Amino acid sequence: MKADALARAWQAQSLLVGYPDEQLYARLGLLDRVAATLDDPVGGPLRRLVAHLARTAPARAAADYVATFDHRKRCCLFLTYYAHGDTRKRGMALLRLKQTYAAAGLRLVDDELPDHLAVLLEYAATDPRQGRALLAEHRAAIELLRLALRDAESPWAGVLDSVSATLPPLGADLRAAVARLAAEGPPEEQVGLAPFAPPEYMPDPRLTPQGASR
Structure with a gap:
């Protein structure tokens, strides 16, 4: 894909x-038109999510979003959490992203938080x-999130399918990393975070912010 399409x-x-708030709903028509300009592996899943949101009441979509991303540990949108959990390494990764x-x-x-997928994608744009x-640095976490959303039959799985279609195919090393993360889960060390990142950058990773700023 060319840079402008990416x-x-x-x-x-x-x-x-x-988060599917009023601002997102107001942009659904524009997002559908943008998705229509992209190759089908990238744009098709986005158009399907737009169509799903358009026929879903905002309150219901918001409840589904919270149930998916706030209450399912495997569907965490904070990508450094998959590899580092609540450890000092995660604090360092967050600071580097910031x-x-x-x-x-x-x-x-x-x-x-700088590792929220929406923020990484906004930066990439x-x-x-x-x-x-x-994004390639966080490819294993992105793939793990994609698989978790597909297993949950979430409509937001399409976004991850679309993201994956903009990145190189998974090699053997990345497939092994995904399998390892899926089997072992994130580390759970709970101490020593403060020296590496301010406290406001280390909340409970299961609490999703209400969308990224625009």
Whole structure:
């Protein structure tokens, strides 16, 4: 895909994986038109989610979103959690992401975590070359989330299918990493986080912010 198509895809994915609030509902028509400009493996799953949201009452969609991402540990949208759990390594990973965004001029609001998938996708849309490399770093977590959403028969699985279609196919090493993460789960060390990241960047990873800022 060309850089402009990747930017459109990642921006649309970023919005659609966010909390289904009034702003998202107001953009469904635009998102459908954007998705229609993309190749079917990328745009098709997005159009299906748009259609699902369009025929679903906002309150019901919001409840489904919370039940999926806030109450299912396997469907965590905070990608560093899969590899690091609540450990010092996660604090370091969050801080590095925040610094990467700041260098590109992307500022987060106080209630946003830098490893939320919507935030990574928004960053990728602003700089497709660097963004693709950053998404590739978190490829195993993205795949694990995609599989968990498919197992749950979630309509949001389509967003992850679309993200996956913008990235290189999984190699043997990444498949092994996905299998290892699925079998072992994230580490659970609960101490020593503060020196590596401010406390506001270390909430319970199962609590999803209400979408990324726009």
